[in-house]
Amino acid sequence: MGNSIHVLKDALKDSGRRVTHKRGLILDLLRETPGHPDAETLLIKAKKRDPRISLATIYRTLALLKKTGFVEEHRLGETHAHYEAVGETPHFHFTCRKCGRVIEFESGLLDRLKLELKRKHRVDLREIHIHASGFCAHCREKGD
Amino acid sequence: MGNSIHVLKDALKDSGRRVTHKRGLILDLLRETPGHPDAETLLIKAKKRDPRISLATIYRTLALLKKTGFVEEHRLGETHAHYEAVGETPHFHFTCRKCGRVIEFESGLLDRLKLELKRKHRVDLREIHIHASGFCAHCREKGD
DNA sequence: TTAGTTGCAAACAATTTGCACGTTG
DNA sequence: CAACGTGCAAATTGTTTGCAACTAA
DSSP, rough: OTTTTHHHHHHTTTTTOOOOHHHHHHHHHHHHOOOOHHHHHHHHHHHHTTTOOOOOHHHHHHHHHTTTSSSEEEEEESSEEEEEEEOSSEEEEEEETTTEEEEEETTHHHHHHHHHHHHOOOOOEEEEEEEEEEEEEEEHHHHH | OOTHHHHHHHHHTTOOOOOOHHHHHHHHHHHOOSSBHHHHHHHHHHHHOOTOOOOHHHHHHHHHHHTTTSSEOOOOSSSSSSEEEEEEEEEEEEEEETTOEEEEEEEEEEEEEEEHHHHHHOOEEEEHHHHHHHHEEEEEEEEO
């Protein structure tokens, strides 16, 4: 578990940006936290280790981590954003409309979809998000 | 182009909800408008035909049309939502990070993806959104 | 030392809501 | 005429920003 400061150092060097312990903390939290925390949740967790951290810093750091490719921002059917540390395997999300649970799923079709998009429209594809919703196996049994 | 009131009547009957001019107007606009208007854009267009319509009604009607399956809400990389009348062919969106253009694309892989998701996780799938971003063919040529 | 970072509070943007009045069935 | 719909303005929610104090390099 980690101290992510050295990782950030690598990514931020030469950019004039600094590696602070708050930034490292936020990246650590994102990597440790299962699921898809929102900014508020990250603030609460962060305050336990550094009580003087503010929501503004959470947002500013999330923007930085997005730009440098460490985190992804997801819209999971709610009005606010959720965040997730970028891992090895790309995956998508399914939100249950009843219990709110988020299921992550992967598929080999993703690569083919990307390829198709690049070929057909000759775009330089940088990001792709898939979000599905409906009723999870558990909730569908008991009717809506 | 049409008067959507009879269509709404069908969908809203027995639900205690009423079929009003304003609701019909907003659905008409969504069907006539190419692209993916946001609430503000719909308000401007709506005011040309009914100057007394308000933004609150736009939002309330969009919520109703979403619930009844007439429109889809998309998050196209901006902070506010965009809306689109549900048509025959499901498609996805690609937003160019430079010029902001939204490209719609379809793929036969979509059905396979849905099938895979239903099989693997036994969910009752109601909706799936795919949003990609990067640089369109036009913008990638001239560097970032 | 000095430019980048942070907390705080205020500003913003998008959307929602309470309430009195208007309209539909 | 009873219940639902609407305009208006105020309230909420989520996020961003200006500025003075702070801190990493």
